[in-house]
Amino acid sequence: MRTVAGSAKSIYKNRLSFVWDYKRDEAWFTDLSMRGLHLNRPGIIRYRFDYDPSVRYEYRMDYQDTMKAKQLEEFCDLYADAGWEYVGNCVNWRYFRRPYLEGETIELYSDKESIRSFYQKVQKTLGVVALVNLALLLVNSAHWISGWSGEGLIPTFIGALIVIQLFCTLLLGYGVLRFQKLIKLHAD
Structure with a gap:
């Protein structure tokens, strides 16, 4: 398994995206590659790119459960046999690239399957x-309600945590629904 090595001309870019927009991320990486910036280290928000205007790549992302080193090596070898170079991974997303071919x-x-x-x-x-996240939200809500009359930082902290967890739970639920829609689009 070969991973992309760093170079002296690394550039960092920040981007907030969501898993249901992975196709948009692939297009972003491919577009940056057209300008000479090639993904070197994927991240959650911060990505490292190497600058080399002499090449251009097309990028794809794949989601795989956590793999042991040997499994990951076999997985990447399978992609390498199809012409894809393994770039790296972040939160079980695997990033691959291949030389860009116009019109292909x-x-x-x-x-579909x-x-x-x-x-x-x-x-x-x-x-x-x-x-x-919902279970933690319910536990924290119960603690917050029972400590509602209390003063100090702990009830305030738990209240703020509840708001964050509620937002995250709703966002994750939205993601589940977005993927359900995609699944139905590809039903037989």
Whole structure:
């Protein structure tokens, strides 16, 4: 398994995106590559790029559950056999690239069943994280309500935490619904 090595001309870019916009992220990486910026280290918000105007790549992202080193090596070798270079990973998202060919776009998943399976994997993860977050939200809400008459930083902190958890739970729920829509689009 070969990963992309860093160079002396690294540039960092920040971008907030959501998992249901992964296609937009792929297009962003591909567009930056056209301008000589090539993804070197993926991140949650901060990405590192190497500058090299002599090449251009097309990028794709794949979501896979946590893998042991040997499994990841075999997985990346499979992609390498199809012409994809492994760039790196972030939160179970695997980033790949291949030399850009004008007028030719290749998707990692091409048949309806594999696309649907991919969407279901991402949806399942979002759903589990949403449920865990909801459980924590309920526990924190119970603590906050029982300590409502108390003063100090702890009730204030728990109240702020509840607002953040509510927002995250709603956002994750929205992601589950977005992937459900994509799954239905690719139903037989």
